[in-house]
Amino acid sequence: MSRVNITAATGDSVVQPVRIGLCGLGTVGSGTFNLLQENAEAIAARAQAPLAIVHIGARRDNPACDTGDVRVSRDIFAVVADPEVDVLVELIGGTTVARELVEAAIRSGKHVVTANKALIAEYGNELFALAAEHNVALRYEAAVAGGIPIIKALREGLAGNHIEWLAGIINGTGNFILSEMREHRREFSDVLAEAQALGYAEADPAFDVEGIDAAHKLVILASIAFGIPLQFASVYTEGITRLTPQDLDYAEELGYRVKHLGIAKQGPRGVELRVHPTLIPADRLLANVNGVKNAVLVEGSAVGPTLYYGAGAGGKPTASAVVADLVDLARDLSAGQVSRVPSLSFANEALRDLPIVPMAEVETPWYLRMEAEDRTGVLSRIATIFSDHGISIEALIQKAPAAGQTTVPLIVLTNLAAQGRVDAAVTQIEALDTIAGQVVRIRVEFLDG
């Protein structure tokens, strides 16, 4: 392989490098540092300028990365104050110091690249406005689905489409847990403990398994897709902590698989924003995305369904997205303009505050499981309750009783039914003396184009 002469590659005698200040030297920070070193030649040939890290802000060194003679400050705000820095890369996470840091960078005229989904989901509207005011870029490809270029696909690649809906596996830890539960019939708590030992899940796993992380990502995807302001508070979030291997099994028998999905839909009554366990037909590609991988299925009015799959987390995959943003920015800088693509794809003034459909009105088919006494008349009583609430039944299956149980599991698959109706029917069913305990409720989505 011939060496690329970076200067010659740009057809210019002196090319100014893009000078990067890197804040945060954890897994993603060191991954970004190392990727920029290891692939420097190809990256410069693509960006048409070298990308040079000139200042690192990190509370401690990371043995995974040899920072050589790059300036390192323990005070990350020293990076913002450094006049040699053109672009600040924020990889510290969280929404307190990170927010201050990003705001300070923007105010001092620096471009910002971040992997911080919480920051964008919760404070993106204000930060994008601030960036526009200061004529700097704020990029966030790494904030959703790690290395999968889904932000670029939505902001640019599908720009001709009216996006009808999207559905994604956007939390790798949750998907790992569900994959393990299904494949090895293991309990949630058991797999969670393993995921923590493997370093996939945090010591406090609520962020992953309760769907908060997925909700952060979903709200970003939905805003770009539909042209609506970011609104994290509007997302309905339901975790996977109450799923049992038994329900995953029954789903499988019925031809479905259970995935923790982030779903955004645009319809005549507004926008649905929801994260919850979902039965999907087992032959769908999304159903076959296993382990820590992520995938997002997008339904566009012209293109139909498209799917984007890959690593949703991890140092190197996330670094891939951070560097893609840096290359993009370098290309913009070479063209002398950083705002060619509006932050949320739609011009700010064109963002519309569409209503969010209340969950009680959101219609899906449902998987419902209950423990019923094996007695004449129970089935017809239940069927009557559903009918009284206008819920039509697609299938009603009675399973054999578990060992030592006097009740039998009864599984109902409904047709499209609003959550409000289902809740009302379930309340009545749970009050029957022939029904033991609570009714398990999981939504179903066919993900049809």
Place this chain on the structure above:
Amino acid sequence: MSRVNITAATGDSVVQPVRIGLCGLGTVGSGTFNLLQENAEAIAARAQAPLAIVHIGARRDNPACDTGDVRVSRDIFAVVADPEVDVLVELIGGTTVARELVEAAIRSGKHVVTANKALIAEYGNELFALAAEHNVALRYEAAVAGGIPIIKALREGLAGNHIEWLAGIINGTGNFILSEMREHRREFSDVLAEAQALGYAEADPAFDVEGIDAAHKLVILASIAFGIPLQFASVYTEGITRLTPQDLDYAEELGYRVKHLGIAKQGPRGVELRVHPTLIPADRLLANVNGVKNAVLVEGSAVGPTLYYGAGAGGKPTASAVVADLVDLARDLSAGQVSRVPSLSFANEALRDLPIVPMAEVETPWYLRMEAEDRTGVLSRIATIFSDHGISIEALIQKAPAAGQTTVPLIVLTNLAAQGRVDAAVTQIEALDTIAGQVVRIRVEFLDG
């Protein structure tokens, strides 16, 4: 939904529309025309300027599209000559008139968007140089995999990666035929006739089933991925016409599925460029891409495997990609620069003329099927021949004879073996008097990350 005020949306009092000349009004042409009408508001909000078709060049009208009072010329070169046209969209196909048209447009300072894979694959090097010389854009997202934004993913979204290999189902007709053959145990010729009746395959299907169309697309993907000049003549191309339902069945029994893949790999000896039927493990996502859909799997050094899936052809999906290019271009025009992203992602001067690995040296595992007399010593003779050629055998399976046959099918799965060695071994095996007819040879790829 509130109406978007296009003028206000750009924050400017007068926004110049991007004026488009559309050449070709077939399926894709009318799809593009209609998409730009139907989704005009959202497209303008994203592009920050209206996209207006001002002149159509088409030999005949298309009832699928109401061109209203847009100027229509029967002579497509009238569109090039029109000073009101900023961007020429070439959707006539072929490499003769289309090439003249695109060259003329570039020479007259017009930007070009094309869906023409043959044109880019065969004449792209010259056309990109010409476009650079005239400082205009030449965009081709629609040339590969229809509506899937795979060109953008490779040129931009994965720009931080060293791309190690990619493998794609990039001809929908071929994939439809293989899906039908497998699912319904039908013969190739039978399904081909149906595909022709459905309009998926041309009257002369060679382009699709012999792999020429896939080779066009592969060479474009490989050039962007590896930073090498376009070189259509270097692609090894093998069609699907000799595949039998029997081989698809045996593959399935062994845990594989047969797909017609375009594969590009970068290794120490150079670049492999090949289109051929391939056994892949049945649990891979690519193995589960069925019907006319396309998908491309890309292995990046940082991100690992990512996959892009969607409609690879058809009027509306291809129009989605054409309009994405137009939005991209409009955004570039608003920034006053159209060459921020080099045509093949790498700066022209950084393109490297890497050697192409001769097929005889390309190593893959192999699926080999032969008809052998069911007699003592045949297996050991065959095993010896493989061993003599340094080919190690992973599995050797003898099937039951087909009704009325005196020979038995013998299936050999090899470990990694260069084609040259396999060819030599097969020549010797075919010369044995205990072997009837020819040995079926299909490559195997694990597609491991």
